[in-house]
Amino acid sequence: MRLEPRTDTPLALRLLAPVGAVVAALAxxxxxxxxxxxxxxxxxxxxxxxxxGSRFALTETLTRATPLILTGxxxxxxxxxxxxxxxxxxxxxxxxxxxxxxxxGMLDLPAWALIPVVMIAGMAAGGVxxxxxxxxxxxxxxxxxxxxxxxxxxxxxxxxxxxxxxLKDPMGMGWPQSAPVIEAAELPKLVARTRLHAGLAIALGxxxxxxxxxxxxxxxxxxxxxxxxxxxxxxxxxPVTRVMLRTALLSGxxxxxxxxxxxxxxxxYLTLDLxxxxxxxxxxxxxxxxxxxxGVVGAALFIAGIFVGADAMSRAMPVPNYIADVLVxxxxxxxxxxxxxxxxxxxxx
Amino acid sequence: MDFLSIILDILLSAAxxxxxxxxxxxxxxxxxGELVCERAGVLxxxxxxxxxxxxMAGWMAVYQGxxxxxxxxxxxxxxxLLGLLHAALTVPLGLSQHVTGIGVxxxxxxxxxxxxxxxxxxxxxxxxxxxxQPLALPGALAQTPLTYLAFLLVxxxxxxxxxxxxxxxxxxxxxxxxxxxxxxxxxTAIRIGAVVAGSALMALAGAFLTLSxxxxxxxxxxxxxxxxxxxxxxxxxxRPGKALLGALLFAVFDALQLRLQQASGxxxxxxxxxxxxxxxxxxxxxxxxxxxxxxxxxxxPYRKGER
Numbered sequence: 336m337r338l339e340p341r342t343d344t345p346l347a348l349r350l351l352a353p354v355g356a357v358v359a360a361l362a363x364x365x366x367x368x369x370x371x372x373x374x375x376x377x378x379x380x381x382x383x384x385x386x387x388g389s390r391f392a393l394t395e396t397l398t399r400a401t402p403l404i405l406t407g408x409x410x411x412x413x414x415x416x417x418x419x420x421x422x423x424x425x426x427x428x429x430x431x432x433x434x435x436x437x438x439x440g441m442l443d444l445p446a447w448a449l450i451p452v453v454m455i456a457g458m459a460a461g462g463v464x465x466x467x468x469x470x471x472x473x474x475x476x477x478x479x480x481x482x483x484x485x486x487x488x489x490x491x492x493x494x495x496x497x498x499x500x501x502l503k504d505p506m507g508m509g510w511p512q513s514a515p516v517i518e519a520a521e522l523p524k525l526v527a528r529t530r531l532h533a534g535l536a537i538a539l540g541x542x543x544x545x546x547x548x549x550x551x552x553x554x555x556x557x558x559x560x561x562x563x564x565x566x567x568x569x570x571x572x573x574p575v576t577r578v579m580l581r582t583a584l585l586s587g588x589x590x591x592x593x594x595x596x597x598x599x600x601x602x603x604y605l606t607l608d609l610x611x612x613x614x615x616x617x618x619x620x621x622x623x624x625x626x627x628x629x630g631v632v633g634a635a636l637f638i639a640g641i642f643v644g645a646d647a648m649s650r651a652m653p654v655p656n657y658i659a660d661v662l663v664x665x666x667x668x669x670x671x672x673x674x675x676x677x678x679x680x681x682x683x684x
Numbered sequence: 685m686d687f688l689s690i691i692l693d694i695l696l697s698a699a700x701x702x703x704x705x706x707x708x709x710x711x712x713x714x715x716x717g718e719l720v721c722e723r724a725g726v727l728x729x730x731x732x733x734x735x736x737x738x739x740m741a742g743w744m745a746v747y748q749g750x751x752x753x754x755x756x757x758x759x760x761x762x763x764x765l766l767g768l769l770h771a772a773l774t775v776p777l778g779l780s781q782h783v784t785g786i787g788v789x790x791x792x793x794x795x796x797x798x799x800x801x802x803x804x805x806x807x808x809x810x811x812x813x814x815x816x817q818p819l820a821l822p823g824a825l826a827q828t829p830l831t832y833l834a835f836l837l838v839x840x841x842x843x844x845x846x847x848x849x850x851x852x853x854x855x856x857x858x859x860x861x862x863x864x865x866x867x868x869x870x871x872t873a874i875r876i877g878a879v880v881a882g883s884a885l886m887a888l889a890g891a892f893l894t895l896s897x898x899x900x901x902x903x904x905x906x907x908x909x910x911x912x913x914x915x916x917x918x919x920x921x922x923r924p925g926k927a928l929l930g931a932l933l934f935a936v937f938d939a940l941q942l943r944l945q946q947a948s949g950x951x952x953x954x955x956x957x958x959x960x961x962x963x964x965x966x967x968x969x970x971x972x973x974x975x976x977x978x979x980x981x982x983x984x985p986y987r988k989g990e991r
Contacts, residue, residue, distance in 0.1 A: 475973045485963075500953060
């Protein structure tokens with residue numbers, strides 16, 4: 336048996352790959368569910384119902400998908416240029432930090448002016464966080480995987496330090512949390528009496544915008560060329576270093592925006608449990624979407640549904656809700672294989 | 685007392701060096717494991733998940749009634765299995781070692797938490813086991829058997845890598861797989877074997893945490909140690925002896941910051957001290973990046989007859 340590259344991948348196969356991967360992941364994890372003693376089909380049924388079965392379930396899934404779309408886009412744009420940004424979690428918290436500082440009453444602006452300022456501040460904070468490792472990569476050849484990963488821990492400790500110190504809410508009953516952002520900085524709700532907020536609209540808009548930039552502009556062309564073959568791109572006269580740094584600012588910025596939107600749209604203030612690993616799940620979202628900006632939306636909805644649904648399921652059955660994380664990890668690994676089968680043909684001999 | 689005399693006091697105490705050896709142990713084992721994988725040309729970012737699974741599996745085996753060494757064996761086997769998964773995806777299939785490794789880490793971590801919660805649905809305080817006891821060898825600081833094993837394994841890995849045909853084969857497939865193939869070596873099998881063996885070592889690092897250093901399994905207990913091992917491999921320029929040195933140096937700084945934190949009496953936020961290991965790792969990477977001599981085929985998948 337050997338692998339032979341396909342000359343072209345039919346569209347049907349590209350669309351079928353993620354579906355096949357998800358089905359395979361569900362089948363594999365069914366073994367774990369069966370091990371807990373719960374009836375598998377009923378468990379998956381409850382999961383599905385908990386994700387999309389009611390108005391409440393649906394808005395919860397959309398709310399959960401919002402930061403995942405943004406961190407998924409962050410991973411997708413970086414991976415396209417072969418910048419291995421594994422630090423979206425830290426960049427998200429930096430964005431959230433900027434949001435509580437700028438949106439915490441420092442500026443007295445009406446909502447229509449303050450919200451964009453806060454969001455841009457969040458993007459800037461996230462972008463600058465990734466710029467460090469990117470500069471180390473292009474200047475000194477330091478592998479960005481490890482530096483971005485290690486920075487996640489540094490950022491979380493920094494946030495923890497500030498939440499117990501300079502940013503601690505005097506009205507917070509001693510909990511390590513920041514003061515809430517002022518009302519003018521709050522993102523409006525999309526559906527009344529639910530948690531769904533305007534962050535979703537921003538995330539969807541950015542997916543479309545990034546897709547257009549990617550396919551219709553020189554910027555997007557340069558990004559793809561640098562990702563495909565940096566040496567050939569350099570030979571063709573493209574500013575490889577500048578493309579890398581630009582990609583870093585954009586990728587970190589998207590992750591930072593996820594943090595700012597969570598603070599201003601959902602939580603209102605900053606705590607250390609703002610993100611249950613949105614940065615890491617973003618990597619899975621991007622891979623399931625095959626790094627396609629529009630595909631990211633679908634993948635984020637799927638992953639958000641798994642998490643929201645698993646919570647509902649584990650309340651009704653003795654299946655620990657960590658099954659969601661196992662499903663997500665399994666989906667990622669299955670997607671890698673499915674993507675390979677879409678690009679290569681299995682040949683005998 | 686001024687700052688320097690505080691440091692001197694710390695450095696002269698036996699308790700300090702006992703702590704250094706204990707802190708260094710998981711880094712020694714993890715770094716050795718990663719080094720073996722990378723010497724064969726495979727980056728293994730699954731290390732964090734493999735260490736978590738090792739910690740959980742070792743603890744769970746003992747909690748279920750096995751003796752401590754069976755727990756160690758169980759951890760190594762689970763690590764080897766995850767290593768086999770990583771190897772199967774990256775070696776014959778040639779998938780991106782970065783992304784596959786992250787996937788293995790996510791799987792190892794979430795699977796550990798899932799199994800732990802399944803067995804102990806309502807444990808608010810983690811149940812404890814009777815861990816390895818320190819034993820004093822003559823002329824040495826009292827350590828648990830796994831620490832002695834870790835230091836012994838440095839010598840074993842160094843001997844195997846540089847003095848045996850197996851080691852030569854591993855180094856060759858990491859440097860020039862095409863030449864290795866031409867010599868009649870089976871590149872795929874050697875790489876898979878190295879990743880499986882290296883992953884078993886990583887799992888031992890995790891098992892040390894639950895069976896020696898602590899007596900229970902906690903969520904997030906590996907806490908980035910795996911990523912630091914990856915930085916230490918670069919720092920060690922892929923040499924076992926230097927890996928030991930790097931891990932010890934790192935442990936000295938870590939033990940020192942813990943004591944300085946106590947000595948500072950809460951004047952400085954404790955988070956500043958906790959940041960040190962991570963910032964130090966980044967600094968180490970920057971310092972050696974220029975002259976780092978990567979195994980030349982690291983992260984490059986090898987397919988027969990394809991260039």
